[in-house]
Structures are given as structure tokens and as C-alpha cells.
Amino acid sequence: MTTKKGYFGEYGGQFVPETLMNAILELEQAYQQYKDDKDFKNEFHTLLNDYVGRPSRLYYAKSMSQDLGMRIYLKREDLNHTGAHKINNAIGQALLAKKMGKKRIIAETGAGQHGVASATSAALLGLKCEIFMGKEDAERQALNVYRMKLLGAKVHIVTSGTATLKDAVSEALREWSMRIEDTHYLIGSAVGPHPFPTIVRDFQSVISYEARAQILEAEGRLPDMVVACVGGGSNAIGSFYHFLQDSSVRLIGCEAAGKGVDTHKTAATLTIGKAGIFHGMKSYFCQDDYGQIAPVYSISAGLDYPGVGPEHSYLHSIKRAEFVAITDDEAVEAFEYLARCEGIIPAIESAHAIAYLQQYARTLPKNSLILVTLSGRGDKDCAAMARYRGDDIYE
Numbered sequence: 001m002t003t004k005k006g007y008f009g010e011y012g013g014q015f016v017p018e019t020l021m022n023a024i025l026e027l028e029q030a031y032q033q034y035k036d037d038k039d040f041k042n043e044f045h046t047l048l049n050d051y052v053g054r055p056s057r058l059y060y061a062k063s064m065s066q067d068l069g070m071r072i073y074l075k076r077e078d079l080n081h082t083g084a085h086k087i088n089n090a091i092g093q094a095l096l097a098k099k100m101g102k103k104r105i106i107a108e109t110g111a112g113q114h115g116v117a118s119a120t121s122a123a124l125l126g127l128k129c130e131i132f133m134g135k136e137d138a139e140r141q142a143l144n145v146y147r148m149k150l151l152g153a154k155v156h157i158v159t160s161g162t163a164t165l166k167d168a169v170s171e172a173l174r175e176w177s178m179r180i181e182d183t184h185y186l187i188g189s190a191v192g193p194h195p196f197p198t199i200v201r202d203f204q205s206v207i208s209y210e211a212r213a214q215i216l217e218a219e220g221r222l223p224d225m226v227v228a229c230v231g232g233g234s235n236a237i238g239s240f241y242h243f244l245q246d247s248s249v250r251l252i253g254c255e256a257a258g259k260g261v262d263t264h265k266t267a268a269t270l271t272i273g274k275a276g277i278f279h280g281m282k283s284y285f286c287q288d289d290y291g292q293i294a295p296v297y298s299i300s301a302g303l304d305y306p307g308v309g310p311e312h313s314y315l316h317s318i319k320r321a322e323f324v325a326i327t328d329d330e331a332v333e334a335f336e337y338l339a340r341c342e343g344i345i346p347a348i349e350s351a352h353a354i355a356y357l358q359q360y361a362r363t364l365p366k367n368s369l370i371l372v373t374l375s376g377r378g379d380k381d382c383a384a385m386a387r388y389r390g391d392d393i394y395e
Contacts, residue, residue: 005194006193006194006195007194007310008197008310008311008313008314008315009313009314009317009318010275010282010314010317011275011281011282011283011284011310011311011313011314011317012194012197012281012282012283012310012311012314013193013194013277013280013281013282013310014193014194014280015193015277015280015281015282016173016193016280017177019177019180020173020176020177020180020193020280022180023176023177023180023185024193024194024195026100026180027100027184027195027199028194028195030096030099030100031096031195031198031199034096034099035202040095040096040099043095044091044092044095047091047095047124048088048091048206051081051091051124052080052081052087052088052091053079053080053081054080054088054206054210055210055214056075056076056077056079056080056207056210057076057079058073058074058075058076058210058211058214058215058218058371059073059074059076060072060073060218061073061074061341061342063341063342064337064338064341064342064357067341068357068358068361069361069362069366069367070357070361070364070366070367070368070369070370071219071367071368071369071370072357072370072372073214073215073218073223073369073370073371073372074342074344074372074373074374075207075210075211075214075239075371075372075373075374076374077207077235077373077374077375077376078344078346078347078350078374078375078376078377078378079377081120082113082116082117082120083113083116083376083377083379083380084113084116084117084347084375084376084377085204085207085234085235085238085373085375085376086113086114086116086117086118086188086234086376087117087120087121088203088204088206088207088238089117089188089199089200089203089204089234090107090114090117090118090120090121090186090188091117091121091124091203092199092202092203093105093121093184093186093187093199093200093203094118094121094122094124094125094127094186095121095125096184096199097127097184097186098125098126098127100184102127102182102183102184103127103128103182103183104127104128104129104130104179104182104183104184105118105121105122105127105128105129105130105183105184105185105186106129106130106131106132106172106175106176106183106184106185106186107129107130107131107132107172107185107186107187107188108131108132108133108165108168108169108171108172108187108188109131109132109133109137109144109148109165109168109188110133110134110137110164110165110168110231110301110302110303110304110305111137111141111144111300111301111302111347111349111376111380112133112137112141112143112144112145112147112148112301112380113144113302113347113376113380114188114189115131115133115144115145115148115153115155116144116147116148116151117188118131118153118186118188119131119147119148119151119152119153120151121186122151122152122153123151123152129151129152129153129154130153130154130155130156130175131148131153131154131155131156132156132158132168132169132171132172132175133145133155133156133157133158133168134157134158134162134163134164134165134166134167134168135157135158135159135163136162136163136164136301137163137164137165137168137301137304138155138157140301140384141301141380143379143380143383144380156171158171162295162296164296164301164304164305165231165232165301165302165304165305166293166296166305166306166307169187169191169192169279169305170279172185172187173185173192173279173280187200188200188232188234189231189232189233189234189305189309190204190232190233190234190237190309190310190311190312191232191233191279191281191283191305191307191308191309191310192279192280192281193279193280193281194281196280197281197309197310197311200234200237200309201234201237201238201241201309201311203238204234204235204237204238204241205237205238205241205242206238207235207238207239207373208226208238208239208240208241208242208243209241209242211226211239211242211371211373212242212243215369215371219369221369222243222246222248222249222369223243223249223369223370223371224248224249224250224364224365224368224369224370225249225250225251225252225364225368225369225370225371226239226240226243226249226250226251226252226371226372226373227252227254227353227356227357227370227371227372227373228240228252228253228254228353228372228373228375229253229254229255229256229300229303229349229350229351229352229353229373229375230253230254230255230270230303230308230312230323231255231256231267231300231302231303231304231305231308231349232305232307232308232309233253233308233309233311233312234309235349235373235375236253236312236373237309237311237312238373239371239373240253240315240321244315244320250322251315251320251321251322252321252322252323252324252353252356253270253312253321253322253323253324254323254324254325254326254352254353254355254356255267255268255269255270255271255303255308255323255324255325255326255352256268256298256299256300256303256304256325256326256328256331256352257271257298257325257326257327257328257330258296258297258298258299258327258328259297259327259328260327261325264294264295264297265297266286266296266297266298266325267286267296267297267298267303267304267305267306268286268323268325269284269285269286269305269306269307269308270284270308270312270313270316270323271323271324271325272286273285273286273287273306273307273308274287274291275313276291276293278293278306278307279307281307281309281310282310283307283308283309283310283312283313284307284308284312284313284316285306285307285308286306286307293306293307294306298328299328299331299332299348299384299388300331300347300348300349300352302347302348302349302375302376303349303352324356324360326352326355326356326359328388330352330355330358330359331348331351331352331355332348332351332385332388332389333355333358334346334351334352334354334355334358335348335351335354335378335381335385336385337354337358338351338354339378344374345377345378345379345382346374346376346377346378347374347375347376347377347378347380347381348378348381348384348385349375349376350373350374350375350376350378351378353372353373353374353375354372357370357372
């Protein structure tokens with residue numbers, strides 16, 4: 001739904017310093033060359049199928065469906081190699097970097113799943129890898145820090161700012177500007193300067209490409225609603241993309257309300273944010289009274305970002321997608337609910353989408369057909385969720 005080069009409506013663009021423009025233009029040219037290249041596409045999809053384990057399963061959640069009075073299908077990105085949707089984009093971009101002659105990739109990470117996926121892709125394709133992760137996130141996702149190191153990546157702990165995802169992105173962009181000749185910045189979400197939002201969207205759109213065909217085969221019709229969690233938005237835009245032209249399908253993005261949208265401890269960008277420019281793009285951001293990027297908070301490290309991808313801002317502006325805010329308490333309850341109800345422990349990010357169904361089930365027509373993307377599995381979150389409930393355990 002790009003309306004002009006690098007923009008989705010009025011959102012997007014390339015707001016970067018001159019030191020990065022050559023790298024951005026090189027990436028844009030390379031992506032245009034390879035995105036429709038038969039050999040590149042074959043190599044990418046072979047890796048998705050044989051290495052990642054795609055297509056991911058579409059699972060009919062019978063117990064939850066009976067409990068909530070709907071027909072609910074779960075798109076099981078949690079079953080991918082590395083345990084989340086992040087690997088789809090990581091392998092695509094790592095492969096592109098190798099085609100460009102880059103020897104090193106850098107990446108940011110919040111919950112750690114993109115860091116693990118990037119380190120995995122680098123190990124697979126013989127690239128060096130360095131990951132930037134906020135100190136706050138590294139402490140609550142210690143298991144993923146170890147996994148990245150085990151895979152051969154160097155992990156840089158970022159202590160500036162709020163020491164979370166926003167600051168990890170800033171440090172990665174700074175590092176890239178100093179070593180563009182041999183390095184590719186493997187950005188993990190549908191954010192940043194053009195062409196990153198488009199590249200990430202395209203690689204993640206495999207989710208909705210598969211899900212659309214799978215639910216038509218299972219039910220003989222399209223879903224009434226597609227639901228996905230939204231931080232920067234890679235999981236959600238991948239889940240929405242192949243349904244954008246289906247006007248009968250409601251698209252629901254679930255943001256992190258944290259302690260509540262009426263508090264300062266929230267990350268619900270499209271609920272409370274305003275348009276601005278940050279991290280190379282024009283989009284919606286959480287801002288203070290002076291227009292500065294505001295500190296944000298969520299129990300979920302992967303949703304703890306003060307902005308959202310420009311395509312989501314566009315979908316919000318034209319009312320093609322709806323965005324709702326889910327609190328920590330609601331997400332933790334949903335985390336526990338899915339585990340007990342279906343024997344599936346979701347990532348706390350994904351639990352925000354499950355919480356939406358719990359909160360709004362009674363307002364939806366009975367037997368509505370719902371597709372929910374489980375962006376990842378919750379192994380990484382179990383200790384943190386236990387501590388949230390007062391059980392002081394550590395990995």
C-alpha cells in the first residue's frame with residue numbers, strides 16, 4: 001500500500017544523516033534487484049521450508065473456541081525454528097546481505113527473539129554478528145542473551161536512555177553509520193527509514209500468505225477478524241498484508257498498554273501517540289508535552305518501543321486496521337489462560353492478542369471466525385511471569 005516511493009500515505013520516508021544515505025540507497029537498489037530474482041526467491045523459500053519449518057501450522061483452538069463462543073484458529077509462528085516469527089525476516093535479510101557482499105550483520109533486539117534469529121541466520125550463512133540490547137531487556141531476557149552468545153554473536157549491552165529497545169535501535173544505527181562498507185543493519189521490525197519497513201513487511205508477509213490459504217481450506221471462507229500484537233509491527237503487518245484487500249476482514253492490532261493508557265507507564269503508540277519523526281521515519285510515536293520521545297513501559301520487552309511502523313500508522317489513518325490497548329494484567333492473565341486452555345505457552349507479546357479475545361469476546365457475533373497470530377513461544381517469559389505473580393524464580 002505504498003503511495004509514493006518510501007511512503008505509506010504521509011508516513012515513512014528516509015530521515016537519516018548523510019553518513020547513512022549511501023548505505024540506504026545501496027540497500028534499496030539491492031532489494032529491488034533481488035526481491036523478484038528467481039534464484040534469490042528459491043533460496044529464501046527453501047530455507048524457510050527446510051530450515052525454519054514452514055509452512056507454520058494453523059491450529060483450531062477447540063477448548064478456547066468453546067469457552068469464548070467463537071471459532072478461533074492460531075497461526076503457530078511459535079513453532080518456527082528459534083521459536084518466533086522473527087526468523088522469517090532475519091533469514092531474508094541475512095541472505096540479502098550476503099548477496100550484497102557484506103561480511104557482518106548487526107541487529108537490535110528487545111525480547112531477544114530477533115537477536116536470536118539474527119545470530120542463527122548469521123551462523124547459518126557464515127556471517128559475523130553483533131547484537132545491541134538494552135540493559136533492562138537483557139536482564140529480563142537473560143536466556144536469550146545466552147542463546148545469542150552460544151550462536152556466536154557478540155552482545156552489546158546498551159545502558160543509555162531507558163536501556164530498552166528504543167536505545168538499542170539508536171546504538172545499532174550509530175554503529176552502522178561507522179561501518180557501512182562491510183556491515184548490514186538487520187533491522188527486526190517494520191520500522192526505520194525506507195526501504196526497511198517494506199523489506200520487513202515483504203519477508204514477514206509469508207505469515208498471511210500461508211494463513212489465508214490455510215483458513216480457506218479449513219473453513220471455506222475468510223476469517224471475520226485477524227488479530228495480532230503490535231510493537232514496532234513486523235508480526236502484525238506480516239499477519240495483515242494478504243488480507244488488506246479483503247474488506248470483510250477486520251484487522252486488529254493489540255498494543256501494550258502497560259499499567260494503563262492513562263499512566264506514564266504505557267507503550268500504546270497508536271492509542272495515545274502523535275505523528276513525529278524518529279529513527280529515520282515519519283510515523284506515530286509516544287511523545288511528551290514538548291514533542292520529545294517519551295519513555296515507555298510494557299511487561300513485554302518486545303512491545304516496549306515508543307513508535308510503530310509507518311504502514312501501521314497509515315492503516316490507522318485510513319481506518320483499515322483497528323488498534324486496541326492491552327494492559328500488563330490482561331496480558332499475563334491471557335498468558336496463563338492459553339497455557340491452561342490449550343496447552344500452549346505463548347510469548348507475552350502474543351498473549352496481548354489472546355487478551356483481546358478474552359476482553360471483547362462477548363461483544364462479537366457468536367461463532368465469529370477469528371485468526372490469531374501467535375508470534376512466538378513463551379519459554380523466555382516463564383521466569384518473568386512467575387515473578388510477576390510473586391514466585392521469585394530465576395533461569
